[in-house]
Amino acid sequence: MMNAQAVAGGAGVDAEPRVVLSARGLRRDFAGFVAVKNVDLDVHHAKIHALIGPNGAGKTTVFNLLTKFLAPSAGRIELLGRDITHTPPAKVARLGLVRSFQISAIFPHLTVLDNVRVALQRPGGLGYQFWRSLGALDLLTPRAEALLETVGLQNERHRLAADLSYGRKRVLEIATTLALDPKVLLLDEPMAGMGHEDVGIVAEIIRDVARDRAVLMVEHNLKVVADLCDWITVLQRGEIIAAGDYATVSQDEQVKVAYMGTAYD
C-alpha cells in the first residue's frame, strides 16, 4: 500500500535509509469498535515522520500500540530488526523506543534536575539501590545539567517541575526523554498548547535530535509538520488514507476531504 522506503530515503545523507521501527497490519479492537486497522508504518533513522489526522483518527492509539502500552489485537511490530509485538512496555523503552505523552508527563513534585536524573538512573542498577544515600546520584548531575542546558532549562533546575509553565514542562519532558538516548523517539503532540517562542525552540530541538535518531510525532500544527517532517502518514478512522512528503499528502483528494469534512481548522 505504501512504499515509504523509496521516497523517504531520497533526500537523506544516508544512502541506505535504515528502517528502525516498522509495523505491519496493526489492529486494535475496543469492545466491538475498531480503533486502528491495517496500519503499516516504517520509521527511518535520521528522519522525522509525522502522523497526522483529524481528532479521533487513532493517532494516540497507534502510539500506545507501538510502545506496547496497549496490546495490538493483530499485527506485528519490529524495532531495530527485533520482534517486539509481545514485549512489555518498560522493556520496549529499554530497547530504545521511548515516547512522550499527550498530557505532559513529568514528575511534578520532583525538581527539574531530579526529573532528568530519574531517567538517567536505570543503567548501572542505580534504580534498585535502597541502602545508599541520594548522594549516589551525584555522578549523574553533570549529564543531567548538560541535557537541561540543551533545552534551555539550566536556570530552573532547582525548581519543582510543577511550578514550570506549560510549555517549559513539555520541554522538560523532551529533555527527560533524551536522557535515555533513545534510537526512536515518539512524540505525542509535543507542541500542543505551547506559546509561539516555545514552538520554535522545540522544533529546533526535534530537528537537532533527529540528526542521529528516528522521530515519529503526532502533530496538529500543519505548518510545523510542513517545515519539520520528511514523511507524513495521514490517519482517518483508524486507517491510513495517505502517505508521502508534505507536497504529495497536501494534494491528496482523500486528505482534503478528511480535513474539510471535520470541524478541524
Add this chain to the structure above:
Amino acid sequence: MAALTTSGIRNRTRARTEWMLVGVAVAALLAAPFFLYPVFLMKMLCFALFACAFNLLLGFTGLLSFGHAAFFGGAAYFTAHAVKEWGWTPEAGILLGVAGAALLGLVMGFFAIRRQGIYFSMITLALAQMFYFFCLQAPFTKGEDGIQGVPRGHLFGFIDLGLSLNMYYFVLGCFLLGAFAIWRIVNSPFGMILKSIRENENRATSLGYSVARYKLAAFVMSAALAGLAGAMKALVFQFATLTDVTWQMSGEVILMTLLGGIGTMLGPIIGAGLVVALQNYLATSEFPVTIITGAIFMICVLLFRRGIVGEIQARLARGGSGEEV
C-alpha cells in the same frame, strides 16, 4: 549560580534543624520511661513503626493497602508461637515474624500490584480477610483465645526482657532501626524511583522502569517493617490475638497516617502517638472511642487534608519563600 548557592544553604540549614529535632526527640524517648508508663510508651512505638511502614507504601509509592493488619498481626502470631512453643530467643522470634510478614507481603503483593487504585486496595483487603480466616481456623493461633502468656525471655540469652525498662529500650532500639531503614529507603536512589512511580506511573514505565517490580519490592519492605512492629507488640503485651489481623486494624493504621500526614517522615509517628494516647485516655471515660476517632478522622479530612505534620510543613514552606504557593 546565585540561586543554587542560596537554595543549597537553605537546604543545609533545614537539614541541620531537622537533625537537631531528631536528636531532641531521641533524647526525649530515652528519658520517657522515667516519666510515663513504659507499656503505654512501647505500644506507641509499635504503632508508630507500623504507621511508618504503611506510609512507605502510601506516602512514598502511592499505593493504598487495605490489608496491612495481615502483616502486623501475622508477625505477632509467628513470633508468639516461636517464642512460646518452640522456646526461641526473643530476637530469633522477632526475625521469624519479620520474615513471615515479608513472605506474606510477597504473596499478597504479587497479586495486588496487578491492579491499580481502588482495585489494588480491594485485593489487599480481600487477601487480608482470607488471612484473618486462616488465623481464626488454624490450630496454632488458638482461635478466639489467641496465644497468651508469651514469655519475653532473655535478649541474646542474658538481658532479661521481663524487666520493663530493658524491654522498653529494646523496643526503642528496634523502632529507631526500623524508622532509620524507612528514612534510608525513602532517601535512596530506589526511593527516587518509587516517588517517580507515585508521581506518574506511565511515565516511569516509558523511561524503562519495570514498575511492577518496584512496587512489589516496596510492598515487601513495607510488609516486613509492619511485621517488625507486630512482632514487638506480641512480646510487649505477651500475647497475639485476632484483633491485630482484623480489617479494623488496617483501617486504624490508615487513620494514624492520614492524621499525622501522608508522605512525611514524622507524620505517621505523631499520628500513631495521638491515636494510641486518645484510645488509652478514652478507655476509662464514658465516651465511645470509635465515635471520637471517627470524628477526628472526618475533621482531619475536611479541614487539614495534609495531616498535622504535612500542614505544618506547608505553612513553613509558604512562610520561608515568599511568593511560592
